[in-house]
Amino acid sequence: xxxxxxxxxxxxxxxxxxxxxxxxxxxxxxxxxxxxxxxxxxxxxxxxxxxxxxxxxxxxxxxxxxxxxxxxxxxxxxxxx
Amino acid sequence: xxxxxxxxxxxxxxxxxxxxxxxxxxxxxxxxxxxxxxxxxxxxxxxxxxxxxxxxxxxxxxxxxxxxxxxxxxxxxxxxx
Numbered sequence: 001x002x003x004x005x006x007x008x009x010x011x012x013x014x015x016x017x018x019x020x021x022x023x024x025x026x027x028x029x030x031x032x033x034x035x036x037x038x039x040x041x042x043x044x045x046x047x048x049x050x051x052x053x054x055x056x057x058x059x060x061x062x063x064x065x066x067x068x069x070x071x072x073x074x075x076x077x078x079x080x081x
Numbered sequence: 082x083x084x085x086x087x088x089x090x091x092x093x094x095x096x097x098x099x100x101x102x103x104x105x106x107x108x109x110x111x112x113x114x115x116x117x118x119x120x121x122x123x124x125x126x127x128x129x130x131x132x133x134x135x136x137x138x139x140x141x142x143x144x145x146x147x148x149x150x151x152x153x154x155x156x157x158x159x160x161x162x
Contacts, residue, residue, distance in 0.1 A: 033138070042099070042102070042119055042120070044114060045114075046114055046115060061114060
């Protein structure tokens with residue numbers, strides 16, 4: 001199965017990279033881009049008997065390897081058979 | 082409107098970070114994690130009159146600022162009102 005795991009900074013953590021992108025967009029005339037926050041995306045190919053098993057494994061790996069729980073949140077965006 | 086833009090390496094571009102994560106998962110006993118590819122995720126707050134306008138603006142900004150078209154692809158994962 002193929003899954004997408006998203007890792008984002010917690011809302012109260014500053015994101016200077018995202019801010020720089022928002023400023024660059026404004027400098028190019030795109031002031032309609034009000035805010036940008038950058039995160040990480042993982043495309044994971046996983047062997048599992050069903051969606052539930054895939055999700056349990058992904059939650060464990062996302063918490064241990066893909067994210068830093070002090071400053072980041074993760075979510076499983078989708079799981080495709 | 083809030084949008085999620087995903088930027089991923091093109092399929093033929095090597096991803097040593099993703100490979101390192103897959104190996105670390107295997108070392109922790111999670112050999113069911115067969116492949117990992119790392120990408121970037123952008124959460125963008127955009128002012129637009131409708132979804133179509135938001136998508137046009139996001140495509141322009143994603144192509145110019147968020148991705149490197151030589152080695153990366155982007156897609157607009159979702160747009161929420």
